[in-house]
Amino acid sequence: MDDPAAPSTARMIDFWLGGEHHFPVDVAAAHAFEGAYGPCAPVFRDLRAFLGRAVRAIAAQGVESFLVFGGGVPTMGNVHEAAPEARVLYTDVDPVTIRLGQQILAGSDRAGYGFGDATDLGTIDPAQLHRFVPGWGRSPVGVVFLGLAAFLDDPTLARTLDELYQATAPGSLLAIDFDTEELAGWPAALAMMGPAFRMRSPTAFRPLLGRWTPTADGIVPVATWRPDGPPAEVPDAFHGGLAVRADD
Numbered sequence: 001m002d003d004p005a006a007p008s009t010a011r012m013i014d015f016w017l018g019g020e021h022h023f024p025v026d027v028a029a030a031h032a033f034e035g036a037y038g039p040c041a042p043v044f045r046d047l048r049a050f051l052g053r054a055v056r057a058i059a060a061q062g063v064e065s066f067l068v069f070g071g072g073v074p075t076m077g078n079v080h081e082a083a084p085e086a087r088v089l090y091t092d093v094d095p096v097t098i099r100l101g102q103q104i105l106a107g108s109d110r111a112g113y114g115f116g117d118a119t120d121l122g123t124i125d126p127a128q129l130h131r132f133v134p135g136w137g138r139s140p141v142g143v144v145f146l147g148l149a150a151f152l153d154d155p156t157l158a159r160t161l162d163e164l165y166q167a168t169a170p171g172s173l174l175a176i177d178f179d180t181e182e183l184a185g186w187p188a189a190l191a192m193m194g195p196a197f198r199m200r201s202p203t204a205f206r207p208l209l210g211r212w213t214p215t216a217d218g219i220v221p222v223a224t225w226r227p228d229g230p231p232a233e234v235p236d237a238f239h240g241g242l243a244v245r246a247d248d
């Protein structure tokens with residue numbers, strides 16, 4: 001695959017996780033960001049560990065298929081690796097990352113990758129949705145919405161989450177996170193995220209969930225969400241949790 005002209009946050013995360021699916025432009029952007037902020041690998045290892053715990057918790061409820069938005073690079077403990085028995089459709093809007101994902105998953109009959117704009121469910125290929133998320137709209141599914149809220153403004157995020165609520169069957173579970181105001185203390189790093197990047201306080205985020213009801217764990221610093229052991233000592237950069245789609 002030709003080197004892309006622009007970096008992607010998803011492939012920068014792959015670099016920080018020690019993966020193999022990124023390009024020189026991603027590594028340069030990752031190094032520049034660390035120059036302005038500090039080491040990122042521990043933060044993203046902790047965030048990926050949260051993804052694993054959240055996905056396993058959804059699978060433990062008997063959920064057998066997942067729809068992933070802003071899926072990024074499907075390796076290094078991403079959804080289908082955390083829930084190896086499940087069927088998983090990853091979606092993203094970045095064509096380079098989608099092509100990478102399709103190459104990585106080419107041999108899989110359980111997990112696939114396609115275009116999908118989280119803000120417009122109609123952009124997902126119905127054949128892929130039917131194949132990898134067979135219960136969509138009829139039985140509970142897992143919806144993974146991680147690393148994405150920061151790129152959507154409040155009205156768009158609220159509308160998107162409400163449309164997902166309407167489209168999913170009762171009992172479906174949403175794994176979601178948001179970026180805290182951590183980068184406010186690092187203006188040069190914040191500037192690198194671009195003008196569309198959104199940080200939120202817990203108070204500002206909570207109403208955007210709309211009818212999705214957080215589990216009793218709450219939406220908390222990801223290191224403290226059902227930790228397997230002592231929570232990792234990392235900056236408080238991401239909060240997340242699970243929310244339930246109740247009965248109508």
Ligand SMILES: C[S@@+](CC[C@H](N)C(=O)[O-])C[C@H]1O[C@@H](n2cnc3c(N)ncnc32)[C@H](O)[C@@H]1O
Binds near residue numbers: 009013072073091
């Ligand atoms: C920070 S990365 C997170 C990737 C992955 N979820 C992870 O945790 O490693 C954000 C991803 O969201 C994608 N993205 C941005 N806007 C999107 C949208 N409207 N719909 C779907 N994906 C989007 C980007 O292309 C990028 O791959």
